[in-house]
Amino acid sequence: MNVNQPYDVIIVGGSNAGLSAAMLLGRSLRRVLVIDAGKPCNRQTLHSHGFLTRNAETPTQLLAVARKQVSYYPSIQFWSDTVVSATQTPNGFTVTTADGVVFSSRKLLLATGVADIMPNLPGFAECWGRSVLHCHYCHGYEVHSQPLGVLANGEMGYEMATLIQHWTNQLTLYTNGPSTLTDAQRQTLVQLQIPLIETPLKAIEHDAGQLTALLFTDQTRAYPIAIFSRVLFGHHTNIAAQLGCVLTETNFVQATEFGETNVPGLVAAGDITTPFRQVAVAVANGSKAAAWINRELLTEDLKRRVQVTGA
Template structure:
């Protein structure tokens, strides 16, 4: 019987495993090897690992976890979770049945790419979601902002801390006139019309092409496509969720526990705003600590 099974072995899951391993708890981490930021060449903002490839950081973390004999890293997908507090059962895709007293969900989310040629190919290279993750490297360049709703208005204002060359692409949305006026006062251009193509060279944008025939040159496009959880385990367990402008996330309390006692969640799967490697690592560590403390009861 494991003390904790962690489903998802990216930054949140491995951070949880580290805390539990140091507490000498028996832990199994199940991972499919498909972290959300695998498309990014570098990860930024993580203290001690700034500007390192994310896959290299994860590889180093797994190497460091090898010194903890109670932690097992398993390449497998969790197909189901059943049972309850102190007696959970996790079935894997290879037919193995694992028992645990607690479960931590950290299987993350998958970004849903719009059906626009060139978008998916540029994702993580010149189409990015977060200025805190990638803004410094492209500061002062011409940024595009893909409008998806009211949150895009706040983003456009925020982005002026990095650059004074901003173009908002309405992409078929009706942007309120007062917001358009304010953006104009801020010298932020608004371009109407739907995007039909992202012209690029090996993921590096050259132009954003519109159905009107206009082609607008930008250096980088900031976009927040909708995402969905990378697995459906939370649905079968009936876990409470929160709907956000970019997709659903799991609802957790101040101790990272979900609506089902004994099941915790961390990382992008349970982060409603501005997910990041730093935040995922912090949440994972706290989920591990709180799960460990709950075993004392």
């Protein structure tokens, strides 16, 4: 089905970055369509921290308030579906959803977030975002001064351990196998009194996502109340690749401060562009991307009007 109603902007992704962009565009009197599948990557997280005026609310609460406020603007519409393909056209872009609906717009904003890839460790996925944590700024305060762990190895393990030690003096680095740290890194951990455990993990034991113990392959256990770790990620869709977006070495969409990509008219915002996975950052990214888009639309419209007047 082809919806013959071209929009100024289609936003793919209706979480924090996408809704922030939609609000600014709605306030700029732009006709906007937000297409969202309703599966934000932080949906398992119990509470979101660090977002001014909304600290400690759940991600669901944050999105509910945001969507209600964005819905105030009559030029913004929502569509519940997944975008499976996108094409650049002489007039902008067309996108096709999983249900076979086709929409068109002058500009396209990707705010699709990322898809975390869980390691094959029993209990890890169930605890992710609850007691297996990715960000010390988002969750460090809630577990500070208690027994904590870092589950990582090599440079990543060293970096995380030296960061997390600020929140507790009861920190252990678990490398889940032989350590790949350098001698200098090991010595720094010794000086910081951070034990290093290289025994492979068998499982993360938990109660409804709350870590109760780390079970090792030698049947011993450790009892941190939470651990910090990072996971690989992929993209929810391959739209960026379809349209020829350049990706960074770390698999993010390469974009300027205002979200501009190498594809004319295509802008990206939020977690798809940055490792700083915080609500405040996503909201700021979305707002800046929307301002950039509106500026481009104004410039194009002005040029068109001047040409018509000149003729």
